[in-house]
Amino acid sequence: MKKDKNTIELRPILVKHAVVSIEGDSDLVLNKMNSRNTRTLLADDRKKVREVPNVWEDIATAIHWRDPLPFTDTYAEIDEAAFYELLAHNAPCISAFGLKKSFGQAVVRNEIDTYATKFDNAVNVIAERNLVPITFQTWSVDERLMSPKRGAPVTVRPSHFSGWAAAFQIDYTDHVYSLEQIVNIINLAGFGLGIGSGRTSGYGRYHVTDVK
Numbered sequence: 001m002k003k004d005k006n007t008i009e010l011r012p013i014l015v016k017h018a019v020v021s022i023e024g025d026s027d028l029v030l031n032k033m034n035s036r037n038t039r040t041l042l043a044d045d046r047k048k049v050r051e052v053p054n055v056w057e058d059i060a061t062a063i064h065w066r067d068p069l070p071f072t073d074t075y076a077e078i079d080e081a082a083f084y085e086l087l088a089h090n091a092p093c094i095s096a097f098g099l100k101k102s103f104g105q106a107v108v109r110n111e112i113d114t115y116a117t118k119f120d121n122a123v124n125v126i127a128e129r130n131l132v133p134i135t136f137q138t139w140s141v142d143e144r145l146m147s148p149k150r151g152a153p154v155t156v157r158p159s160h161f162s163g164w165a166a167a168f169q170i171d172y173t174d175h176v177y178s179l180e181q182i183v184n185i186i187n188l189a190g191f192g193l194g195i196g197s198g199r200t201s202g203y204g205r206y207h208v209t210d211v212k
Contacts, residue, residue, distance in 0.1 A: 015171050018179060020186060021210040024164040028134065029198040030092055031158035035061035040154070056083045059141055059157050066091040066133040087139060092159070093131035094166060094195050100125045103182075106189035119185070122176045126169040137163025158197055165209070183211055 033041075036058055057078045060069065067090050069078075103123065104116030113119065125132075139161055146156045172182055187208050194204030 013173060015173060016179070017169060017171055019167055019169050019212045020183065020208060021167040021212075022165065022186070022190060022206040023209045024161075025190070025205040025207060026194070027203050028094070028136070028161045028164045028196045029158045029203045030063045030094070030161065031156055031197040032062055032064065034058045034156070037154045037156075053155075054078060055157070056080055058155075059083060059159060060086060062157060063159055064093040064095065064131050066093055066131060091133035092136070092161065093133050096125040096127035096130045096132050096168065098195055099132065099168065099189075102189040102193045102195060103185055105193055106185050109192065110185075110188050112185065118176045122173050123182055124171045126171055132166050132168045134161065134164045134166045136161040136165075160203075167210075179211070183208055 034057070036053060054076065057076070060078050060083050065086065069086070100120070100123065104120050107113050107116045107119045139159060141157050141159050143155060143157050145153045147153045170182065172179065177185070190206035190208065193199060194202070194206065196204035198204065
């Protein structure tokens with residue numbers, strides 16, 4: 001039978017899967033804009049009311065969590081005990097988007113390819129809500145001033161996690177990079193770039209410990 005010239009042949013994409021486990025070589029620092037600073041920056045200048053800072057709200061809401069925080073919009077219930085409950089029964093997270101972005105940067109910085117385009121097209125980091133939970137041994141916090149892109153300097157309280165580890169799924173096609181090459185790129189990203197805040201100061205470095 002003659003093939004219709006308008007027939008479109010759909011060729012399946014052979015997608016493979018792997019779970020990559022990483023282990024920290026330096027403290028992981030997590031710090032996003034906390035809820036109080038977000039409220040301050042977004043408030044109408046005419047309606048701004050100076051808040052009495054809740055330090056534990058600042059610390060807790062500067063972290064991405066595996067499970068949504070079980071508090072009201074003001075987070076007034078967050079105290080020291082509530083925060084330690086989060087550490088015990090929830091899980092701090094790193095960004096799946098941030099991981100993939102760093103892998104692409106490693107491709108370019110290590111001169112594996114001129115651009116990260118082919119890598120970006122061949123590898124995806126799969127994570128619920130774009131968040132990869134971590135485990136850790138100890139937690140601590142420090143305090144510093146940060147200058148945002150708009151507004152006055154704000155106080156931030158980054159969380160430091162020592163003895164941290166994580167596992168994440170990658171979906172990939174191996175027509176450009178083999179799994180071995182992808183894992184080596186992830187190792188290069190962990191060595192030279194890291195993840196989380198404070199990467200330029202050497203925080204968030206890691207290495208691959210297992211691939212399944």
